Amino acid sequence: MKALRDAELGAFTFFASALPHDVCGSNGLPLTPNSIKILGRFQILKTITHPRLCQYVDISRGKHERLIVVAEHYSRNVGDFRQGQTASSEKVLQIAYEVLEGLEFMNKHGLVHRALSPNNVLMDCKGNVKLAKFGLYHMTDQGADVDFPIGNPSYLAPEVIAQGSFHPSDPSCDEAPLPSGPKTDIWSLGILLFELCAGRRVLQNIEISDKLKFILTLGCMDDIVTVLAEEHGCLEIIKELPENVVELLRKCLTFLPSKRPTPAELLGDPVFDGISCHYTPFQKPVCLFSSSLRCAHLELPDDIGDLCKDDDEDYMSERGIDEVYHLWCLAGGDLEKELINKEIIQSKPSVCTLPKYVLEDGESFGQGRDRSFLLDDTTVTLSLCQLRNRLKDVAGEAYYPLLEDEQSSLPQSNSSNELSATVTLPLIIRERDTEYQLIRIILFDRLLKGYPYKKNLVWKEARVDIPPLVRGLAWAALLGIEGDIQARYDGIDKDTPIPTDRQIEVDIPRCHQYDELLSSPQGHIKFRRVLKAWVVSHPDLVYWQGLDSLCAPFLYLNFNNEALAYACMSAFIPKYLYNFFLKDNSHVIQEYLTVFSQMIGFHDPELSNHLNEIGFIPDLYAIPWFLTMFTHVFPLHKIFHLWDTLLLGSSSFPFCIGVAILQQLRDRLLANGFNECILLFSDLPEIDIERCVRESINLFRWTPKSTTYRQYAQPTKAGGEGIFGKTATYFSSDYQDMAKTDLSREPLTLCDLKAEVSPRISAEDLIDLCELLLGGPPKRNKSGKPKIVAVDIRNVEDFGRGHVSGSINIPFNSVFGPDGELVQCPATGVLQNYRGRVIVIVSHAVKSAALFAAHLVKVNFPRVCILDGGISKLNPTGLLTVPSPQI
Template sequence: MRPLRDAQLGAFTFFASALPHDVCGSNGLPLTPNSIKILGRFQLLKTITHPRLCQYVDISRGKHERLVVVTEHYESSLNDFQKQVQTVSPERVLQIAYEALEGLEFMNKHGMVHRALNAQNVLMDGKGKVKLAKFGLYYMTDHGADVDFPIGYPSYLAPEVIAQGSVHPSDPSQGENPLPSGPKTDVWSLGVLLFELCAGRRLLQNIEISERLKFIITLGCIDDIVTVLAEEHGCLDAIKELPENVQTLLRRCLTFLPSRRPTPAELLVDPVFEGVSCLYAPFQQPVGLFSSSLRCAHLELPEDISQLCKDDDEEYLGERAIDEVYHLWCLAGGDLEKELTNKEIIQSKPPVCTLPNFLLEDGESFGQGRDRSFLLDDTTVTLSLCQLKNRLKDVAGEAYYPLLEDEQSSLSQSNSSNELSCTVTLPLIIRERDTEYQLIRIILFDRLLKAYPYKKNLVWKEARVDIPPLIRGLAWAALLGVEGDIQAKYNSIDKDTPIPTDRQIEVDIPRCHQYDELLSSPQGHRKFRRVLKAWVVSHPDLVYWQGLDSLCAPFLWLNFNNEALAYACMSAFIPKYLYNFFLKDNSHVIQEYLTVFSQMIAFHDPELSNHLNEIGFIPDLYAILWFLTMFTYVFPLHKIFHLWDTLLLGNSSFPFCIGVAILQQLRDRLLANGFNECILLFSDLPEIDIERCVRESINLFCWTPKSATYRQHAQPPKAQGDSSTNGFGKMANYYSSDYQDMPKTDLSREPLALSDLKAEVSPRISAEDLIDLCELSVGGQTKRSKASKPKILAVDIRSIEDFGRGHISGSISIPYSTAFSPDGELVQCPATGTLQSFRGRVIVVISHAMKSAAMFATHLVKVNYPRVTTLDGGINKMKPTGLLTVPSPQI
């Protein structure tokens, strides 16, 4: 969106038609309210950006089908201009006409018609340039089908519109529905406006509406409509004195037959504008973030470089985009309905005053007729920015232009206020409602994303703090590494040819996050269908599984007006976190994933793991939809946004930690219940604190060795230099990418058969992880500072003799024979004594044979020992490294 500058924010309201409550659609579901339909169509209007059109910003849905629309607004209109100026020069008339036609032509290119042109809806900015307002009312209401009032003003309606009558498009009793108005209807309306401008008076204002309409229809019998109108209103001399090109323009606009009347595009190249068109440069659509064109090609330095320097009293807020200003206005306490109520546009009445009219037997009537507050009032109320400006008065000017070259977060540098720095430590939900904090974060991310992918690392760094909700869609795309001309790729996919999956998609969409107004709209369903179908068609080796619609929902909601970006994000997300989950036969992938998840539960919470295993409540019963939809099936969208803000920073193993964190929030109830109660508990999952879940997930993630979550069916290694994540905090280097992305060596984990994997309760870790976490010297260098406390403890269960021949430095010896008999029976608990003092560290059980190591680890889990692992390949993997230590002989 373009900057606010001298514009204001305005709001107007209207009611959608109410639907009967006892009627269902062909699919058996209740009919979609007309207000929802309008809300869905409105979203496209936010993307229509042109210097001659007032930018649409937002729409909100209230009670009783009320809709409030927020738009760019200016106090001055063509009506005010006529009152201020007695006579308008012909040059000015041509300029106004040309500017209005520019806006109309741009609308027509997007398949829209104004239909509501009048002097009040032609606004003028501070430079006197035309800005067409309410141009989307006809489009968003489906050509008037979804409202009870006609779109347009009788004095300005074209003859063909009047000839159709007042038939409601959605009324089946009226026979065939009228055709929607075309671009030429706006040309007639513009002609009437220009005539009024030249004549200095309003047309047909003192005549009854019915007489007005009859008069316009009778103009069809007249050759020179302009002359007749001038005679009718006593301004023939004024019209005759106009230059020939202005008179020609009026006659061309006020042509009775639509077949002979030009379109806005045809008029713009008409010779009447020969001396005017050269004053206007062609409009160039701004290049999007993901495109094959240069985003900076249109940038030019001003001739006077001092214009870039701003005074201390400069209006910095006016340089921000309109949608940003409105977002901050809402955070600063802005209330649309309150603003409209204060201006008496919304009039609330006690319920008893709104009772319908009814008659008694004697003919006496009570109640009232239709409440006039439900009729259309097209007044636009200006939203005051005083409260917002007062809230931001302490924000320094430097905050609006943060410097990024130092590769440091500019949060602390952009504002000297200590309060802003303290805000970072507050809960996320508070930060997202803090006006000053959100201003700083939005500006910072806006600059970083404009420099994407050059500043990709800084985007990662700032995303670890938080992501501003306003630009979450673009931030996610950057975190997922989306690049290139995504629109061209999306357009090349066949989304229209029927495929076998269509039926299942049609069934799933009406059940996917339909509590959300946007996704439940017909436009939302249509976009859902296209994005899902594009993914299915473009991935012929994969199939549509139920749950893919839930996975698509967050991306579609955030990029509702950019299907290509929603598709690109989804296509990047699935290989990273759900590789091969959508194979036709995905049982081996799912089973391996659930087995690793079971091991993660045992690793982090052995007591809970033991209880769930005892009652038979295995992950297959509750976790398949968790991971197949990455939790979008079980959480509402607002929670998914916060969850995925962090999920996208982690590698493919991070979902395991989220799953364990959810179980730990339900831990007390799970431990106290049996199988049946647990089934009931998960059939209607209790409220989950997402912020706590995220915080605990990160902690679990940082305690999990990378190779512990190794899966042979995970995504294959990426190309060298393609780093997909930056990890969390101090663990960034260790968790910078998936274990699968690391070059494979003799010390790496080996693939394991699913049956063998299921037989082990504790996860395995690789020799690489052991060397790294034990801080063993490799080539004379250590992995981390030796002053840091190690997180790991190596437990060698070989015999004393074998331990003496060579062991890992710092490991302790607990021979397997002292704890278990040759037939595997427990003799003495190995968790007592020496091992007890190391409780809480990551324990790696090392042996010659993996079977004995797995049995030893299983017993530690049974006695509720956390963070127990085994060394993949045993001690034999370590022998070639030369890192085994032989104890010095005792003298």
């Protein structure tokens, strides 16, 4: 995205054609509104960046099919030359060459301007051409989705005029005319250049019918330039023009399209030999994920001291146009309000909007056609004064943060105390704070430009928050996307029919269709291509319903980059949903749900006991949660906040999210039976996502790594520190990242796993948590008490031969009888003092440990787990403590 520099932000509005309300498509669903279609097609225009084109920034949809487009804008245009003397031949050639540069670049991207006129050929402060509204023809589907013609009739090519007007709803039109090609813009350019040379308008002061007849009669003329000059009394002026300028006009104003050159052909014409040498070919900047080397083009003044002389430097002008517009919206910018203030949008009393009706005798009543639904070509400049005033206290250093500075994560400005306080505010407030977002966007922009070398810093800053404007690239960095993703995506066959096509076609129209972008035809096309690419490139996996919901967040954030959406999705699924999409995934799903059930009992035994008593097991409600990583149950704006943290976590973090959701519904679940719980989850109540994230992190920190071990999880290499920083304790890592040792957890059969209420903890986990290897004390919480306690249920003799340092001995036979009946409750004694800590049950036999743990869970003891393999796992370590004999 190009920098703002001397440009302004401009907005213009128009209406899409309204569709009948009682008509459905071939699939039985209501027709997609034309405004939604236009919104979808518009998105690709934001990626068209060239020095000769005004950058498109955004489009918003309002009431009654109104659309407002925001784009780069300049107050001057070539029409200003007509107000006085004629333009010089050098200026005419310069304008012609720069317009052709823009047209040629558009043509390479499959675009035709079709609305070329003086008002749409803008000039920047240096006098360079900037083509505006070049995407109107494309976004409206060659004018089919609007009620007005695209282009000024005075500048339209003869072949366009000969086709006449067309609208799909008109029953008199059998078929749509062929779309205009690149040569139509050459005629428009010819008329525009002729006006510059003549210093006056042509074809403007006559009736439209006469104007069209005159244009069509030009086909009989050998020299159209001379005929136009005679018609408008400027023959002498034209005769005085240099030969190369007249030759250029003749080539542009060639009546037959077959003989008229294209922009690319005209750019190489000898008429530009004198000025083409002053222009260098445009080179598109290298994108973040590609095989090409990325480097910044730096220009320093001869005297470095000049950099510090200007105290009033406009740092905002160096930021990207999309970034400035995003901040403008945060600072209170309102597009409709701006257009209302300029009287572009005018409200009418309801009585004036009554429809027109005709009586039997032909007498009509009501209003005529509302002229406001036709195109108003006015572009309103959006004032940046409010934004600049809001950011006036931000120091220049904030625009160029030092990445390696320990304080770089804190906003640097004259109001740094206020910004530091902002970090502690709720996320939804931070995302609407203009000054805070500016600091975060700049920091992430610099970090992402240094990716993958700054990957660790991206992770560090993402733990604070991720600015919405850069979320798509930030997620890609967190997922470790690298290399030439576009080449890999292009190499996948997305066109050959496959058996899954039918199911994809059925699922897409039901996936997050409340969102205007994803519900557009372009959104459906992109959905289909990304999903099909994933299915084709993973032949060992199959398409399951829910994969479309999983794709939706990535597609929304990378709507104009299908390759990146596919790459992110392909990296996300193995990490969090490994083997979930096997043809027979029952064993994977059942293991996952069983571990989740144990996690509920581990963190909230009271809730777990109640749900088990009424038979409300995770199989009834949690499969859509985990199969789609909650995208099937939450809207996109909540998923973004949820996944900002999920992507920082390990594959076990979704368990904590699930428990956090249940705890938000805890009171209602405990008060209801099976049927009421089913109804509750059939229409899930509102969930506070920020609270859910906050509680999920806390649950994750209290969950020993090995307790969420799954034998069907993705095997990975050893990982680094915990995702929430070194201060987050050992609980923050992923057990799947650990190398296999003799002290690791052993896989269990699904039957044995389901038989145990409490999860198992590995010996290496217990050792690390107690810090026995370092000879230190057990890890402690903020209150100074140990976070873990080992409960040894062997008999006194075995306990005396060796036990975990600091463990408590409660013999199993003192609690349970020979037949396993309960003799006394261990919770009534010494364990009450340890409630809330992680309780590890240690025994010779895991079966007795499981029975002991199950009882603790039944009496609502949280954080109870079993030592996997029993005490025998610790015997070879030499870490067991033998009490000293008493003298």
